Amino acid sequence: MPAIETVPAGHGKALRLRAGQRVKLVNTHGGQVVDCWAFNANDVREHLSMDCTRVWNQRINPKLGDTLVSNQRRPIVTLEQDTSPGIHDTLMAACDQRRYELLGVVGYHRNCQDNLVEGMLALGVTPPPRAPSPLNIFMNIPVGDDRNSLSFQPARCKAGDFVVLRAEMDCVVVFSACPQDIAPINGEGGVTPRDVAFEIVE
Ligand SMILES: [Zn+2]
Known part of the structure; x- marks a missing residue:
């Protein structure tokens, strides 16, 4: 049985994926934002890039099935599964x-x-x-009706929602269960950081 690892509320963990391996990231309690980074395992100067990924997919935020690319414009991970409402963010530091x-x-x-x-x-x-800049998985940052303003909203994913990222190169992936407890983005009332969990799946 593959090991399930907990990322304690407000903390982060890193893992290694070989090309073709997948990591399943579970929103254990619902409503939790997870900042995510990915780095080429052989050279961390190459990393998942939000600006290059916006160019690659020609949208602000990734959708199910999208490939995300590095700052060398090479595929690094693919959003292969997503049972959440599909609301993620690439804009916020x-x-x-x-x-x-x-x-x-x-x-x-x-x-x-x-x-x-x-x-x-x-x-x-x-x-x-x-x-x-991170990929902010599950983070709910809608663009306003003026097509310009941004606001911080509670994540809309439910307990047990998950995403699966497939590695497109050997990489190091980092997840941070965001400790934000002032701007209302996490969990109950938007200010309650929670644990999340991940497991590496073939
Ligand atoms: Zn954070």
Whole structure:
């Protein structure tokens, strides 16, 4: 039986996929945003790129079946399954310490940027000096009726919803169960970070 790994609320984990392997990411409790990065396992300077992926697919956010590409414009992962409402985000930066300071937090607050670094180091991979923009899985950032404004809305996925990403090259994938508890994006009331889980499937 493949091992199911929990990503504790507000924390991150990294994993390795060989080309052709898949990872199933489960929204265990529903309503949780998961920041995701993918890096070429042989050279982390090549990574999943949101801007190149928007060019590749000619849409803002990926849909079921879309291939996502690297900053070298090469396929890196494919969104092969998605039982959620299909609402994801490619526009918002990962949260970081400064984001929480600007939201009024005094002292350290866990954040996706640090989760990326922690997760990669725990896997024995040196993270790049600057984190790429993440794929924000399950994140609900609708474009307003003016076709310009953005707003932070609670994720609309339910408990047990999942996505499956298939690796198109040997890669390191990082998931961060976003610790955001001020801007209303996660879980109950939009401010309740929760665990998620993943398993590697062939
Ligand atoms: Zn975050």
